[in-house]
Amino acid sequence: MSLESEVDASIVLLTVTGRWDRALRQRTIERLQKCLAEHPEALIVDLTGLDDPTGVSAPTWMAARRTAEALAPSVQLALCIPPELPLADRMQRLGSRNYLPIYARVRQARVAIASRLPLTERLTLTLGPHPESPSLARNLISDACLVWDRVALLHPSRSVMSELVNNAIEHAGTEMTVAVSLRGAGIHLSVADGVAELPQPLKMTRVRRGRPLDERGRGLQLVSALAVAWGSLPTRTGKVVWATLQPPLEAERRQPRNEAPRLPPKQRNEGPTEPR
Incomplete structure (x- = not known):
């Protein structure tokens, strides 16, 4: 997992790689919390190297979207997932209903996000x-x-x-x-x-x-x-x-900072792919 920011801290890139299990899920939530606490204008999450063949990580990204949207001002969140990955299909179906943009490459996400950022002085x-x-x-x-x-x-x-x-x-x-x-x-x-x-x-x-x-x-x-x-x-x-x-x-x-994105209780069991 790696974190990288623009020099003015306006756009932050979080890269998550490896097999999606409970340990990676917990580390990811903690890092998402840190990223959103920094309150950038936009957060791009690169999932190109994530091993999640059944798409069980989807609730984590949707929870992150809700947290980013609830901040004041809100933080733009985008995911980078190659279209051939199974997670891409699931996130496209979920994201299209919840305004979570999905891009195939980080460069595409950067260009699209930059065009939507407010004209900040x-x-x-x-x-x-x-x-x-x-x-x-x-x-x-x-x-x-x-x-x-x-x-x-x-x-x-x-x-x-x-x-x-x-x-x-x-x-x-x-x-x-x-x-x-x-x-x-x-x-x-x-x-x-x-x-x-x-x-x-x-x-x-x-x-x-x-x-x-x-x-x-x-x-x-x-x-x-x-x-x-x-x-x-x-x-x-x-x-x-x-x-x-x-x-x-x-x-x-100012209200207290948002906590880490949390899943609803009924969604916390993310399937048999995670070790017990």
């Missing part, structure tokens, strides 16, 4: 690992917030973007792509660099009298405090770290 900038890069990234945020009338988010977004860029300079040291997108009442920030290792928040030590405070690990703590959600995803050339910020009232109204 987005500003991007390519920066090197230089001392002036955080300042240039903050200026991009200022321009975006002023043009899009998101003044309430200007200062927290500048702080978050500064931390993301500083982390990329310190831990990646490569050229980076900085992006800011309009997402409803809020904005979405992302920084893509050339190192695949995903960031890990450091646990802060307890404050002790006479001992210095931790100087490392505060960047992601600040990001977590200011953003309603943040995360990281692998890309073809490294990784992308993203954060979403909402105005205070919108953040308070």
Whole structure:
């Protein structure tokens, strides 16, 4: 199973391979949960290498569609299944009634999804690992917030973007792509660099009298405090770290994240092909 994102975290590709059994089903549901929690604009699931001759995995993909549709804003979900596979026929019959598009190849899915994505306001900038890069990234945020009338988010977004860029300079040291997108009442920030290792928040030590405070690990703590959600995803050339910020009232109204896609109880027994 592998996961890959566009550099602006707008489209995520999840590839599932191997024999479909209970273990793979559980891993797939957990990974779908992670993908949807990242809240991309679209999720493509590549099932080209999935061994499911009787199509018993179908309820999992339909449950994922329902979860993606229930998010606000909703996430576009598409499957890639070669037409000669038995699963393709079953999913075509189910998907045609439930608006779940099926494509033969990943490239076809990317082109079709890109044509259906909303025309999102987005500003991007390519920066090197230089001392002036955080300042240039903050200026991009200022321009975006002023043009899009998101003044309430200007200062927290500048702080978050500064931390993301500083982390990329310190831990990646490569050229980076900085992006800011309009997402409803809020904005979405992302920084893509050339190192695949995903960031890990450091646990802060307890404050002790006479001992210095931790100087490392505060960047992601600040990001977590200011953003309603943040995360990281692998890309073809490294990784992308993203954060979403909402105005205070919108953040308070946000409902808890959707749980992993779950099957109705009567569908959880997926047939004799799975080991007991």
